[in-house]
Amino acid sequence: MDIRHFRYFVTIAETGNITKAAEKLGMEQPPLSQQIRRLESSLGVSLFRRQPRGVSLTEAGLALLPHARLILDLRRQFIEDAHGLAQGKKGHLRIGLAGAVPLLPSIPFAIRQFSNIAPGVTLSLEESNTPALCEALLSYRMDITILRPPVPDQANVRVIPLLDEPTLIALPKGHPFTNLPEIHLSRLAAEPLIIFPRELGPGFFDAILAAYRDAGITPSLGQQAPQIAGTIPLVAAGLGVSIVPQSLHQLHTGGVTFHKIARPAPHAALAIGIRMGEQPPLIHHFITVLQQACKTHMELPA
Amino acid sequence: MDIRHFRYFVTIAETGNITKAAEKLGMEQPPLSQQIRRLESSLGVSLFRRQPRGVSLTEAGLALLPHARLILDLRRQFIEDAHGLAQGKKGHLRIGLAGAVPLLPSIPFAIRQFSNIAPGVTLSLEESNTPALCEALLSYRMDITILRPPVPDQANVRVIPLLDEPTLIALPKGHPFTNLPEIHLSRLAAEPLIIFPRELGPGFFDAILAAYRDAGITPSLGQQAPQIAGTIPLVAAGLGVSIVPQSLHQLHTGGVTFHKIARPAPHAALAIGIRMGEQPPLIHHFITVLQQACKTHMELPA
DNA sequence: TTGTCTCCATATATTTTATATATGGCTTAT
């Protein structure tokens, strides 16, 4: 009982004539006769009545015909689904986002755009830190990530630069520098720096430290926040200042003001991370949409 | 994309290990690897990720797996249905009944009993005259008939005697003979005989005529009724008398009384009619139930 | 009725296809 047999059965039932059915099936009559007989004997039922001018369905055949059609239909659907998945028109994408990435307008924009373009694709989003994202990626719990380079194992994760986000200084409300149009890092020498821990975001951490160094000072490290957005409440509490990606200015939690940084200012790099060597069409599409969105969306009002 | 491939796919997905899956499938590992690779290339999707310690489903594979399971299930159901049909446990039976047969208690009784025994079988009933039943039988519009022999083409219809039903005389209400315990046919010589036309029921017709002849008289033929039960209103209208199968006494249409016939009395023979040479289990079962019901149900109160 | 035509069944040969066997390479575990 193979797919082939279902097709034979249905075609013969439709033509009522083994010879013509064979022609329709692109084969000769004897093998078709043989296969149908074999099918009937294996099922233990006669599907057709052999008549002088052709064949006609028996009661059993009539009863089973819709069932056979259904199976053929489902098989066709299966194959179509597979092709859809192959072309990235259908499927599911598990997206991992580094801290505060959803606050960056171009990312949600790109995601919305992608779901419009590929309505057959379902998405799931998860926010985490860069090392955890890499691990999830490599253990196939995620399909694509937007992270803050560098990544722990360059060998297995392919990193595609996406954009460089400017950073802002976050000051507690009422801080003396609040009125300055832009602040040079050197003026922060005396303030404890609240920062996202290096092990959770080495790229961002190092960029900030490098900027301090370029400004000729060494920051006094204050408390650490387990998430990038978590630095804001600490600043609001007066525990120090922080350097954060520009997108965080969208967090309208009272008690904190954001300020431009005079050059040299650190940048928060964002990149796409995918498994090395892989690039299914679904992921490829998504990357294209992301890059496009980041190019056209040169947004981020200060 | 064959049934086999679906099974391979599902089994590998379940074991996560091609070698073990092959064992489970009763085959060796290389052909299984080969078939899955062929399947993947024909679908254009990778179903599995080859990993050092086995294989794991890709997103596409995960998405397609339930679909494959469904198809395998439906195929199994198909085969089970076919076997059910083969054994007469499932299916449909188109039953043709000669005129007034449903009035005979043992027939509906048998039908009810059969639907209890074989709940998977659906039944359809149709009442018609014997020649029409035979034709429907031979053109496969019916599967089994209960008719009044003889039948037109003995060659193609197999007739299995079922029972001999006594007949009654139907008199218009108030007829002088109404009070007699039983009536000899000879006393009906003067009464027009309302009868079911010979072309629609030769067996019954001839049996009545033979009884008249045996009684030494010739009936004066009155109006004909297109159905056996149709004779009753004609009798009630005073157009004559009629000889009817005993079961018709159940028709409580006013204006007619039924009376025993003194011997020699005609009998209305009932028989099962099926297509010559065929006897699917479903029909065989039904015949058995019918015969049993007619034996135990030696009913028919006068 | 006879001849012819249509259509299915059977028999044999051929080809295709799947499978088994043997082996190699890669990765993980001990």
Next chain:
DNA sequence: ATAAGCCATATATAAAATATATGGAGACAA
């Protein structure tokens, strides 16, 4: 470092479906 597990490849074998050739039974027309 060595062994074990697992998948891939190559070749050979076996099984299967199919094509070709032919026969037979019934239907239809003359």
